[in-house]
Amino acid sequence: MTAQGGIGLSVAALLRRAVAVAPGKEIREVDTAGRPGGTSWAALRERVLRLTDVLARLGVEPGGAVATFAWNSTRHLEWFFGVPMAGDVLVPVNVRFSDEQIAWVVAHSGARVMVVDAALTGQLARVLPRLEGVREFVVIPDGSEVHPAFADAHGYEELLAAAEPQEPRDVAENRTACLCYTGGTTGNPKGVAHSHRSLVLHSLMMCAADAFGVRERDVLFPLTPLFHAAAWGLPYAAAMAGAGLVFTGPHLEPRAIATSLQREGVTLAAGVPTFWLALDELAPPKEVFASLERIVCGGSAIPYGLVRRYADRGVTMHQALGMTENLALVALTGVRSGQESLPPEKQLELHYTQGLAVPGVELRLLDEHGEVLPHDGVTQGELGVRSFWGATRYENPGEEAHAEKFRDGWLRSGDIASIDPDGYVRITDRSKDLIKSGGEWISSITVESALMDHPDVLEAAVVAVPDDRWQERPLAVVVARPGAEVTEAGLRSFLSDRLPKWWLPDRFTFVPEIPKTATNKFDKKALRSRYAER
Structure with missing residues (x-):
């Protein structure tokens, strides 16, 4: 429901905001040969409006699922806006899943339309016999040869050329916008639904000063893929702020990262430690980091020495705690009031924690009996999470064991942690990895x-x-x-x-x-x- 006279919380509102404040701001893309290209927020919206007509012509019913199987690119980003704006459900499929997991996710989501990069058609061809529920395939051109199994698939550019721009229909805030699947390290991947309201609230939080602090003048470089919690929600936050974006597809070698950071004037980059360790090993000149102000790093432990070495380059490395169930961000490192007087080395140590709960998130610790534990910096327990935008259940039917993960609006994360009196979270381990x-x-x-x-x-x-x-x-x-x-x-x-x-x-x-x-x-x-x- 929308308050009388108010703006509905929707993906369409995010894209309208980007066009209103930064129509010409670039969304850059580096191709396989290292050549830059891209689009702008205004041009992207025009294509997205055509995409809503494409979806109708492909026979996607309102609320139907559309699966994508693609790397980061401006064309893939168009589906992240176009599918929810059409009132449908986006299902980004992790291209690193096993063949069995890919087939299971597509079947579970009920997708009848599937979008695939030309470069990935060979991989998807192996799974094609098990995708009997998919009626239509659309191929995104990327300069690669299309596998013969997809010879009869629709070409994305041809579909757009024949479409008419359609202003998006009003979509209820609580309608599902995207269905993301967890890594599936135990059993099948678990489906997590996020509504339009969730995406907008998460984007607002990402623009907060005590979170990612995304601003209009920023150029964001998400190294994390779009199919992983919507690249941690960064593209939607970029639209909210009118910030610039840079994509490099699957080509994330250290030299490509260094070139993109310097050439594109990146101010905020995000990705798992593997990328930043590899870039550190390359030891690029300081000019590479001239514009870069902050790195958000998450997914696994960060060596303290790495935080220090990037600080010596003038870059603050924030450690983030995130999870698909919360769309992305839960907590982020930072220096809170009263700690600016600490010696620089002690301030750096704060970035070795998992930080403070970001605005809109509440945390607690539970023992094995479900009793709440004190935040004294010593007592350890399982971390519980709830937020304005987090999921409260999984979408997998018949997975009764997962019901224990959600109780009274709280998610039991599986992380063992302590929380000190100032609110800093320190993850000890995953419960299964202790x-x-x-x-x-x-x-x-x-x-x-x-x-x-x-x-x-x-x-x-x-x-x-x-x-x-x-x-x-x-x-x-x-x-x-x-x-x-x-x-x-x-x-x-x-x-x-x-x-x-x-x-x-x-x-x-x-x-x-x-x-x-x-x-x-x-x-x-x-x-x-x-x-x-x-």
Whole structure:
């Protein structure tokens, strides 16, 4: 419902805002050859209005689901606005899902139309026999050859050329705008519905000074993909503020990131630690960071040394806590009032926490019996989350076990944490990743962070392996920096004055690469399976 005389909270309102305050602001895109291109907010809206007509011509009924299977691009972004504005449900499918997960998500969503990048048609062709519910396929051109299995698919540009611009119909605020799916590390991916109201409220929060602080003068560079919680909600926040955007598709090598940061005048970038570790390893000149003010980093532990090295470049690295169930952001690091007088090194340490709950979010700690625990900075419990825009259930039918995740409007996150009297959250671990050794808990996150502070370590993941005496002991899986020589003895010596002795890993395994999940986090389930019997 819309208050009398007010503006309905809708995706259409976000795009109108962008055109009103920044019609010519650029949304830049770097193609496979590194050549920049792009569009503007005004031009994007004109294409989006044509897209609403395309959806009707494709036979999408109001409230119908439309799946996308694409990398970050301006054309993919058009569907993020056009589908909800038409009153339909956007279903961004993670291209890193397994074939089985892709087929399951498309079937579960009920999508009858599916959009795919030309470059991804070969991958999707493997799943095509299991996509019997999809009636129409649309191919986004990207310079790649289209797989023969999609020879009869619609061309996106041809559809737009034949369409007539249609002003969007009024959409109820509580109508589902997008259906996002979690990583699916246990069982099938879980569907999380977000309404128009949720997207707008989250965007407002992202523009708050104590959150991302997105402003009209910003140029945002989301390295996180659109299919992952709508790139953490950054494109919608950019529309709310009228900010610029930069996309680079799947080409996220360190040199491409460095070039884009400098050439596009990026002020705010966001992505998982993998990107920033790789860029740090490249050691680009300071000119690359001339415009960059802040980096938002989340998804896994950030080495303290990395925060410090970016600070030396004049860039503040904020650690973020987010989850698909909350659309994206839950908490963010920052220096609160009364702490500006702390020495610079102590202020940097605040960015090593998961920060403070952003405006619109409430947090609490629960013990195993569901009792609320004190915020004293010492007591640990499972983190509970609720917000103005967060989901209150999963969409998967018959998943009774998930009902325990939501109770009385609160989400039980699965994160074990403490909260200090000032409100700073410190994640100890995921409940399933804690290591219980001799009846005492070891935080895998803390050990990983200490390992990645070693100058010759690029990545490190720590998992529990069975032990006859202690039940479980930590095993460290380590990726060395190129050209570096790292030894087990050297790492154990490095950790000895940083961690309790009994926290030190019993074993170290050196690998060229650590397996990642579909959301680019360390795949600890795969690591436990691989090393448990050793």
